[in-house]
Amino acid sequence: MGHTITEKILLSHAIGVKKIAPGDFIRAKIDICLGNDITSPIAIKEFRQLGRKKVFNQKRVMLVPDHFLPAKDMRSANQAHILKEFAEEFGITNYFELGEMGIEHALLPERGLIMPGDLMIGADSHTCTHGALGAFATGMGSTDLAYAMAFGECWLKVPETIKLLFTGKPRKWVGGKDLILHAIADLGVSGALYKSLEITGETIENLSMDDRFSMCNMAIEAGAKNGIIAPDKTTERYIKAAVKKYKPSRKTYKMIRSDKDAVYADVREYNISKLEPVVAAPHLPSNGKGVSEFKNIKVDQVVFGSCTNGRISDLKQAASVLKNKKVNPNTRLIVIPATQAIYMEAVKEGYAEIFVRSGGVFCTPSCGPCLGGHLGILHDGEVSVATTNRNFVGRMGHPKSFIYLANPAIAAASAVKGMIAHPSDL
Amino acid sequence: MRLKGKVHKFGDDINTDEIIPARYLITSDPEELAKHCMEDADPNFVKKVKKGDIIVGGENFGCGSSREHAPIAIKAAGVSCVIARSFARIFYRNSINIGLPIFTSRKAAEHLKSGDIAEVDASKGRIRKAKQKKVYDSEVFPKFITEIIRSGGLMKYAKKKK
Numbered sequence: 001m002g003h004t005i006t007e008k009i010l011l012s013h014a015i016g017v018k019k020i021a022p023g024d025f026i027r028a029k030i031d032i033c034l035g036n037d038i039t040s041p042i043a044i045k046e047f048r049q050l051g052r053k054k055v056f057n058q059k060r061v062m063l064v065p066d067h068f069l070p071a072k073d074m075r076s077a078n079q080a081h082i083l084k085e086f087a088e089e090f091g092i093t094n095y096f097e098l099g100e101m102g103i104e105h106a107l108l109p110e111r112g113l114i115m116p117g118d119l120m121i122g123a124d125s126h127t128c129t130h131g132a133l134g135a136f137a138t139g140m141g142s143t144d145l146a147y148a149m150a151f152g153e154c155w156l157k158v159p160e161t162i163k164l165l166f167t168g169k170p171r172k173w174v175g176g177k178d179l180i181l182h183a184i185a186d187l188g189v190s191g192a193l194y195k196s197l198e199i200t201g202e203t204i205e206n207l208s209m210d211d212r213f214s215m216c217n218m219a220i221e222a223g224a225k226n227g228i229i230a231p232d233k234t235t236e237r238y239i240k241a242a243v244k245k246y247k248p249s250r251k252t253y254k255m256i257r258s259d260k261d262a263v264y265a266d267v268r269e270y271n272i273s274k275l276e277p278v279v280a281a282p283h284l285p286s287n288g289k290g291v292s293e294f295k296n297i298k299v300d301q302v303v304f305g306s307c308t309n310g311r312i313s314d315l316k317q318a319a320s321v322l323k324n325k326k327v328n329p330n331t332r333l334i335v336i337p338a339t340q341a342i343y344m345e346a347v348k349e350g351y352a353e354i355f356v357r358s359g360g361v362f363c364t365p366s367c368g369p370c371l372g373g374h375l376g377i378l379h380d381g382e383v384s385v386a387t388t389n390r391n392f393v394g395r396m397g398h399p400k401s402f403i404y405l406a407n408p409a410i411a412a413a414s415a416v417k418g419m420i421a422h423p424s425d426l
Numbered sequence: 427m428r429l430k431g432k433v434h435k436f437g438d439d440i441n442t443d444e445i446i447p448a449r450y451l452i453t454s455d456p457e458e459l460a461k462h463c464m465e466d467a468d469p470n471f472v473k474k475v476k477k478g479d480i481i482v483g484g485e486n487f488g489c490g491s492s493r494e495h496a497p498i499a500i501k502a503a504g505v506s507c508v509i510a511r512s513f514a515r516i517f518y519r520n521s522i523n524i525g526l527p528i529f530t531s532r533k534a535a536e537h538l539k540s541g542d543i544a545e546v547d548a549s550k551g552r553i554r555k556a557k558q559k560k561v562y563d564s565e566v567f568p569k570f571i572t573e574i575i576r577s578g579g580l581m582k583y584a585k586k587k588k
């Protein structure tokens with residue numbers, strides 16, 4: 001009987017067992033563990049209480065203070081300080097101080113730090129993003145991170161896998177964000193609970209890495225343990241370019257694929273050739289509907305950014321819609337590139353100028369408003385369109401504010417119109 | 427271990443942004459977090475909750491972010507345990523890791539209402555409404571998770587084992 005890619009990666013990291021099956025609890029060696037400025041302080045406190053003199057591997061613990069930096073207040077500055085102090089004391093190679101810092105799930109792949117075949121855990125629920133590289137990557141809590149930093153392992157239950165099979169060529173303005181919102185609308189916010197979401201199909205084979213990251217990023221919004229796309233030539237091109245530019249300490253990787261006779265708990269097929277861009281209405285990411293169903297929804301704020309859609313192709317798409325246009329005078333536009341490299345490229349390519357000239361603002365990399373931190377909090381009754389990943393009650397500010405999740409093209413058109421719109425409406 | 431307390435009932439998909447909004451994630455101090463427990467789901471929860479009380483949720487309790495601040499806030503607010511129809515997976519493992527007792531029981535979650543007094547035999551995972559005979563079973567934990575819970579959390583378990 002064959003195995004899925006997730007099962008194979010878990011088996012290759014499992015301690016003390018020669019075979020595994022869904023439902024088994026295993027101890028697994030980890031390749032990478034990750035924390036940010038809100039999750040690491042708890043992990044660091046727990047780690048210190050163990051009294052160990054070293055972390056399991058100085059190169060494999062990644063600390064990225066991306067949520068509340070540049071420090072939004074004194075207490076956030078304190079949390080950032082805890083990371084910096086720990087990184088210095090324990091010789092953490094991959095600690096990213098402000099200036100190098102970017103949104104963790106965009107930054108680490110950019111730097112060539114995550115490899116196909118890796119087992120990665122992160123104290124951030126969107127760690128599943130890295131499954132786009134053909135790695136098993138899953139979100140956990142701070143105590144799990146502390147344990148991993150100390151022992152280089154974690155406990156895991158082997159998940160069953162749901163296969164998502166996408167066929168058809170996407171229409172103009174339809175990308176990874178729309179495909180995953182479509183699937184989450186079908187599955188529901190707990191439809192993939194405890195399961196691995198394996199994203200496959202000819203549509204996916206033709207998707208860019210940026211679109212693949214967007215898709216795996218939102219696997220958690222269906223309750224999945226991880227999202228994963230088998231690595232192929234597109235993945236290898238991306239990895240090789242990152243390794244050449246940034247020269248990380250690891251250069252080798254494992255190209256793992258599901259067996260043809262792998263067993264799946266469920267297979268969902270989506271022919272997306274007629275799919276229009278999807279918008280998820282408040283207050284659940286599963287409330288996705290075609291953009292044409294949203295009429296006369298006035299928008300107070302549009303946010304571009306986050307680990308979901310803060311990458312260069314997202315900004316390029318937004319800039320192509322906003323070029324020579326003006327943002328509606330009643331709508332605020334906030335653009336947050338995910339990393340410094342993306343920021344610089346957006347400046348070089350002229351996208352930053354397009355955003356500012358259209359009447360928007362262009363910010364430094366940060367998770368910022370996505371989780372209601374800073375750089376664009378919503379007031380009572382305000383409506384936002386965002387290229388982010390969650391629209392729960394109070395997610396971006398006031399509990400009585402409203403968030404519509406969308407792709408960059410829809411977000412840009414909505415900024416111009418002052419209401420939810422499609423680029424063809426302009 | 428026997429747990430007993432008044433039930434506070436919530437619906438499906440209670441997410442971690444509602445349990446502890448990001449505006450409070452500038453601290454990891456349990457006592458501070460406790461003051462804002464469940465704030466965006468029920469702003470009056472912290473005024474109503476008493477030590478030993480029990481939260482009962484629907485499907486997918488604790489979905490969303492991985493913030494361990496969520497079960498930390500619940501535990502520090504004095505809640506003795508959480509019973510739900512199902513738990514989101516990161517919240518589930520975070521609760522085990524910090525020693526917050528959780529019980530998955532569709533029937534208990536369905537029948538318990540706000541204001542009821544519930545009793546839980548934690549070692550057997552058996553739940554009942556006070557003064558009633560009917561007992562609801564909850565999903566059994568695998569052996570090593572039971573060991574983690576008995577040790578009081580993952581790090582205490584680690585100190586014993588390693």
